[in-house]
Amino acid sequence: MDVENVRERGGVVAFQDHPFPERQGFSIEDILWAVGIWSVILTLTPAIAFYLLMVA
Secondary structure: OOHHHHHHOOOOOOOOOOOOOOOOOOOHHHHHHHHHHHHHHHHHHHHHHHHHHHHO
């Protein structure tokens, strides 16, 4: 089966190699991004809860 022919028709090519085999798992940037997002969420949660209690 020709890989280019399958790709042109829009088929899923499940047997292709990973383009970056050495990049598996999480990088430092992924971990820092996740820690930053969770810190913002956990910091704003009490303020949002207080706001909802005062408005309700």
